[in-house]
Amino acid sequence: AQDQVLKMATTTSTDNTGLLDYLAPFFKADTNIELQWVAVGTGKALELGKNCDVDVLLVHAPDSEIEYVKAGYGVDRKQLMFNDFVIIGPKKNPAGIGGSSVAEALKVIESKKAKFASRGDNSGTHKKELILWENSGIEIPDKEAWYIQTGQGMINTINIAAERDAYTMTDRGTFIKYEANWKGDPPLDILVEGDAMLRNQYSVLAVNPKRCENVKYDLATKFSDWMTSAKAQKLVGDFKLLEKQLFIPNASE
Amino acid sequence: MGYISEGFISALHLLSSGNVETYSAVFTTLKASSLSMSGSLLIGIPLGFLLGYFEFPAKRHARAVVDTLLALPTVVVGLLVYAFISRRGPLGDFGLLFTVPGIAVAQMVLVIPIVISLTATAIEGLDRRLRLNLLTLGARGKQIALTSLSEARYAVLAAAVTAYGRAISEVGISMMIGGNIKWHTRTITTAIALETGKGQFAMGIALGLVLIFLAFAVNWALSVLKRKTD
Amino acid sequence: MGYISEGFISALHLLSSGNVETYSAVFTTLKASSLSMSGSLLIGIPLGFLLGYFEFPAKRHARAVVDTLLALPTVVVGLLVYAFISRRGPLGDFGLLFTVPGIAVAQMVLVIPIVISLTATAIEGLDRRLRLNLLTLGARGKQIALTSLSEARYAVLAAAVTAYGRAISEVGISMMIGGNIKWHTRTITTAIALETGKGQFAMGIALGLVLIFLAFAVNWALSVLKRKTD
Amino acid sequence: MNKKDCIYRLYDIRQAYGGRDVLDIPEICIEKGKSIGLSGPNGSGKSTMLRIMAFLETPLSGEVYFNEKKVNGDEPALRNQVTLLLQEPFLLKRTVFDNVAYGLKIRGISENLKDRVNHALRSVGLYPEEFAHRRWYELSGGEAQRVCLASRLVLRPKVLMLDEPTASVDRRSAVMMKEAIASIRQSYETTLFIASHDLIWLNQVTDIVFRMYEGRIVGSGTENVISGPWHPDKDGLWARELGDGQKIIVTQPEKDTSVAILDPTSIIISLEKPAEISAQNILQGKILQMNMSSDPEKVELHIQVARFSFTCIITRFAAEELNALPGLDIWVIFKATSVSWQ
Amino acid sequence: MNKKDCIYRLYDIRQAYGGRDVLDIPEICIEKGKSIGLSGPNGSGKSTMLRIMAFLETPLSGEVYFNEKKVNGDEPALRNQVTLLLQEPFLLKRTVFDNVAYGLKIRGISENLKDRVNHALRSVGLYPEEFAHRRWYELSGGEAQRVCLASRLVLRPKVLMLDEPTASVDRRSAVMMKEAIASIRQSYETTLFIASHDLIWLNQVTDIVFRMYEGRIVGSGTENVISGPWHPDKDGLWARELGDGQKIIVTQPEKDTSVAILDPTSIIISLEKPAEISAQNILQGKILQMNMSSDPEKVELHIQVARFSFTCIITRFAAEELNALPGLDIWVIFKATSVSWQ
Numbered sequence A: 001a002q003d004q005v006l007k008m009a010t011t012t013s014t015d016n017t018g019l020l021d022y023l024a025p026f027f028k029a030d031t032n033i034e035l036q037w038v039a040v041g042t043g044k045a046l047e048l049g050k051n052c053d054v055d056v057l058l059v060h061a062p063d064s065e066i067e068y069v070k071a072g073y074g075v076d077r078k079q080l081m082f083n084d085f086v087i088i089g090p091k092k093n094p095a096g097i098g099g100s101s102v103a104e105a106l107k108v109i110e111s112k113k114a115k116f117a118s119r120g121d122n123s124g125t126h127k128k129e130l131i132l133w134e135n136s137g138i139e140i141p142d143k144e145a146w147y148i149q150t151g152q153g154m155i156n157t158i159n160i161a162a163e164r165d166a167y168t169m170t171d172r173g174t175f176i177k178y179e180a181n182w183k184g185d186p187p188l189d190i191l192v193e194g195d196a197m198l199r200n201q202y203s204v205l206a207v208n209p210k211r212c213e214n215v216k217y218d219l220a221t222k223f224s225d226w227m228t229s230a231k232a233q234k235l236v237g238d239f240k241l242l243e244k245q246l247f248i249p250n251a252s253e
Numbered sequence B, C: 001m002g003y004i005s006e007g008f009i010s011a012l013h014l015l016s017s018g019n020v021e022t023y024s025a026v027f028t029t030l031k032a033s034s035l036s037m038s039g040s041l042l043i044g045i046p047l048g049f050l051l052g053y054f055e056f057p058a059k060r061h062a063r064a065v066v067d068t069l070l071a072l073p074t075v076v077v078g079l080l081v082y083a084f085i086s087r088r089g090p091l092g093d094f095g096l097l098f099t100v101p102g103i104a105v106a107q108m109v110l111v112i113p114i115v116i117s118l119t120a121t122a123i124e125g126l127d128r129r130l131r132l133n134l135l136t137l138g139a140r141g142k143q144i145a146l147t148s149l150s151e152a153r154y155a156v157l158a159a160a161v162t163a164y165g166r167a168i169s170e171v172g173i174s175m176m177i178g179g180n181i182k183w184h185t186r187t188i189t190t191a192i193a194l195e196t197g198k199g200q201f202a203m204g205i206a207l208g209l210v211l212i213f214l215a216f217a218v219n220w221a222l223s224v225l226k227r228k229t230d
Numbered sequence D, E: 001m002n003k004k005d006c007i008y009r010l011y012d013i014r015q016a017y018g019g020r021d022v023l024d025i026p027e028i029c030i031e032k033g034k035s036i037g038l039s040g041p042n043g044s045g046k047s048t049m050l051r052i053m054a055f056l057e058t059p060l061s062g063e064v065y066f067n068e069k070k071v072n073g074d075e076p077a078l079r080n081q082v083t084l085l086l087q088e089p090f091l092l093k094r095t096v097f098d099n100v101a102y103g104l105k106i107r108g109i110s111e112n113l114k115d116r117v118n119h120a121l122r123s124v125g126l127y128p129e130e131f132a133h134r135r136w137y138e139l140s141g142g143e144a145q146r147v148c149l150a151s152r153l154v155l156r157p158k159v160l161m162l163d164e165p166t167a168s169v170d171r172r173s174a175v176m177m178k179e180a181i182a183s184i185r186q187s188y189e190t191t192l193f194i195a196s197h198d199l200i201w202l203n204q205v206t207d208i209v210f211r212m213y214e215g216r217i218v219g220s221g222t223e224n225v226i227s228g229p230w231h232p233d234k235d236g237l238w239a240r241e242l243g244d245g246q247k248i249i250v251t252q253p254e255k256d257t258s259v260a261i262l263d264p265t266s267i268i269i270s271l272e273k274p275a276e277i278s279a280q281n282i283l284q285g286k287i288l289q290m291n292m293s294s295d296p297e298k299v300e301l302h303i304q305v306a307r308f309s310f311t312c313i314i315t316r317f318a319a320e321e322l323n324a325l326p327g328l329d330i331w332v333i334f335k336a337t338s339v340s341w342q
């Protein structure tokens, strides 16, 4: 029989870390379905789903996802795994932040007008950052000179932070890659980690087959079933980038 | 600086070791650019001839419009074409999204204005005596067009080379319409964007060198051809 | 399809309401492209003249190299220039990274090959009699160059227009070198990329229209100028 | 004019460039198979007239009939029967052979292509073995001109128009061109139009030569054309200064810029200045050149008077009587009334 | 040759294009202020020689001395003193005025610019009021040619070279050009080189005319140039067929392609076919044209024999005796030994 093809839109982090390259062959072996994915920002991934151009979504912006399902664009949202965000900054740490409280760190940054690089691209990471400012009781410093809105992907934003001696927030996976690019001696270090607010939840959604007649809902279901299966969850837990675990499976939560 | 030299070494390695991912991207790039170039030249050269050869009242304005289209950013072309070929767009049924022919169609939108504008300039630059001579020798319609283009062959070739450079090096369209799907629609440029996005600058440079190598092969072949028709 | 009409309306709105973010991006775009175009024409036209006018043994190869550079992807140019002007690069002390002049420098790398290649083609397309006539009238060096360029003025203008289209529409360089920093180095194209990445396709189209509008204004002005020199 | 067998009839043709009138032909009929010459000073409209008759240019007003059919939108088809050798030679960027073969190829003629091309080259004095493979720029000025002519001759057109075909062509080639033209006329009944400043050559290849002046046909043959400005002289006559103190006296013109036509046969030549004579014009000049005339019983003299060159035709007998020879100082005599006005 | 006051001295100049030899000048000296004509068939190397002397082209071998200094890398500076009107007219894409002013402007001459340009235009018969503002394409062929000439005259160069200046120029303008050339010679002691097929005009504006043939200077003045192929005839003499059964008989040439030179004064004209005469060549021909000769006591006849045109110079007295007139059938007589070889 001919290979069946499932089209997925996903965020760049799952692709950039190599997780999907690692999972796809197992999925194929188990179900005979070929997974093809488009790695874009979460916002764009959701838009592609809206236009029925993909069958399934793998994204990490829980609030938007819930709204998306409510609006009838997506169905069967299931959570899969999470990793965490960290706040990084120059080795010299000019503002002197540290520890595990995000709110404290952000307040110090704001009061000292220390440079902070924001992705400013409506990505899952950016949305998370905005929530962190809000939860820390700080207005989004849109027009402040020290608040650098890059409108770019994570790696580029980290690079800009490094060039500008700025702090920034990143997912751990990207930071591990960044560290590796610098052969373990990057100009930026992790300064804040471990806060419960820093959890980064990934979920899978099928595109609503009632809106989009062409989508392969059956394949999408097979994919989300497989991803939440014990086998796949173990694979996710075993996935390592540069010897470090990146994602913690939590489909059962 | 380090990653430039690193990139050089990686590029040699990628090509010599027959890296399958690289070769897949090379073939996708070649497929998309050959398709889009054939289409663009077939459509753009005749239109460019018409724009350059004939005098008509709105000529100046037509020219300004075509020249403006040279400034179409690839992302915008990507978006526009996406709006048409997305499932919910008017041409959704052809299933062009995330395919190589889809990339080619969108690249044609990008590249046809270049071919038209530079072909028109080439034709306008021809000796004024050519037109009268062709007419009085009895040439008509297509014959005039073909002979004029052959008289302006170097400038038309330059139009094609410029268009080719634009098509092969663009990334926005391949990204948006192709989707950068590994083994299927990943071109060299989207692969570069991916590697750069990952912070793998040396790999980005390496792939860039592969692309340049490809372009050089094409241009060198053309320059040999050009000498033959001299 | 909806995006397109929505984008149209947004574009009008952005321009008429004096949206500050849009105008900031427009000015950054104009600043970067004016800088890079002046530089590119100043460097590219003389080099293009030399390449087109003189016969030398390696001419064919020089030409193939320049034509190959037309296929430089913007990301690769961005990476290369980044390697030089990053703080750890050899030119790091000038502090060009994430500045508009930095964007302009990198755009020049992208655009100079276009200017050289098309100017050379323009010069090669000139009447063979021109060269001898200028020599026998006593013209030398710069005078020959200036008169030849003025004889080929339309084709040289076409080179400039093509280069301008490329510079104003590129995104990879502005992204990489400019950093797309809001209020500072965000150009229209990086803003489009950002909006598109967010899934705000209508906004992307709207900004694209703003860019096209800008390009049209420039080309229309040129076409008026062209008629004057006719 | 005779209406039958006119291959061309022009009515009221006018042309203007940038607001300047450059052509004005009220009515003319050209018979099939004739060979027509056009002469006249630079800018008198010869090339313009040829371009219009070759359907390369549409006149501002007026009608062109070709083979008794009004030309109206069917120029492209007619251009297959009419070909014009333009004044400025121009070759396609290909070999000499391909240049000459071009017209045949676009007509779809492939039979005997090589023979026809070689024959055409030979007829303009170029050996095919030596020239056929040359590229367009590997030719001297006169050689290029002759390749252009060959590319027209090879077409065996119904109407062949040549604009200055002998400019920069050597004397022997001019003789060959004359023969080639005669041969194509004889074989294919080609109608010919030839514009040239080489009047002697032109007379040899044409049946009649139209003299053009400021866009008009002011006469035919070897008439002397005397342009103004005219100004009133004594006795109600008008005069035109010749610059050396001498002047031409004529009857009253319409305008002071009118053009006077003087028949070459109405001029009398004398070795002495005649004492008592009624003719108003007695001008001193020198014989520059003597040529054969179309009438074998006559000869044609070119006489320089001041900067002006008069053509006059006298009988062989008169020439012998005068012992006319180039360099001879003589007197040119004609009546004020012998000019006609254009 | 005299070494003093040579503005040009050429030694052993050779040029070849694509392997074909096109010029071969062993040694020549041109005196300052002379006016030199070049004539010869198409492709004989006239334009090539002019281009080399105008420093536009470097010969394959040989040396050019200009003002007794060897030309070697200083061509750009010398080009300010030497200007060549190229054979094919070409104008810059600007107005007539700007075209004529161009050379002055690049020399930095702005004084009296307008007067000088207008004067140059007038000297070639173009009224500045009518033509100065016209654009390059708003001209007839002859007008464009004359604008090109004006753009050279205006420079008042030390050396003025003109390649076919009268091609497609009307008769009256040719007379004006003659005067303009005379005036520039007189005022600025300009040395002139003029290539032309219009031999009569050329004789009037030059001191000496070099005849060129296949890249060589084969003679000067009005010599008849008879090219081969020669083949052996009876009595150890050689012959060249003329195509109509007649042939030219000469003494043995070096090669069968050698070129014979026949002095026009060594030809005898007769009305009857002479019965007993030692001369080997007795050819039947017809007088085509009679012209003034540079010697006022002589006249120049152009006689057609088969396709060949002989120039012969006879005294006025002889011409009167013969009653020579254009159209007259005569016999051309010369000895086999009167040719010299090139």
Ligand SMILES: Nc1ncnc2c1ncn2[C@@H]1O[C@H](COP(=O)(O)OP(=O)(O)OP(=O)(O)O)[C@@H](O)[C@H]1O
Residues within 6 Å of the ligand: D017, D018, D022, D040, D041, D042, D043, D044, D045, D046, D047, D048, D049, D087, E137, E138, E139, E140, E141, E142, E143, E168, E170
């Ligand atoms: N494109 C043009 N625009 C404006 N005026 C023109 C154009 N072409 C020709 N003329 C003018 O039209 C008139 C007629 O030109 P035409 O070429 O017919 O003359 P001609 O008799 O062929 O002259 P020549 O002997 O110099 O070839 C001239 O006064 C010329 O200046």
Ligand SMILES: Nc1ncnc2c1ncn2[C@@H]1O[C@H](COP(=O)(O)OP(=O)(O)OP(=O)(O)O)[C@@H](O)[C@H]1O
Residues within 6 Å of the ligand: D137, D138, D139, D140, D141, D142, D143, D168, D170, E017, E018, E022, E040, E041, E042, E043, E044, E045, E046, E047, E048, E049, E087
């Ligand atoms: N660029 C070239 N390449 C090859 N051969 C050439 C080139 N230019 C001229 N020739 C050849 O060189 C020879 C001399 O040409 P040149 O132009 O000097 O002749 P010319 O005496 O000026 O002839 P014309 O009377 O036709 O102007 C000719 O045989 C011609 O075919």
Ligand SMILES: [Mg+2]
Residues within 6 Å of the ligand: D046, D047, D048, D087, D163, E140, E141, E142
């Ligand atoms: Mg003309």
Ligand SMILES: [Mg+2]
Residues within 6 Å of the ligand: D140, D141, D142, E046, E047, E048, E087, E163
């Ligand atoms: Mg020549």
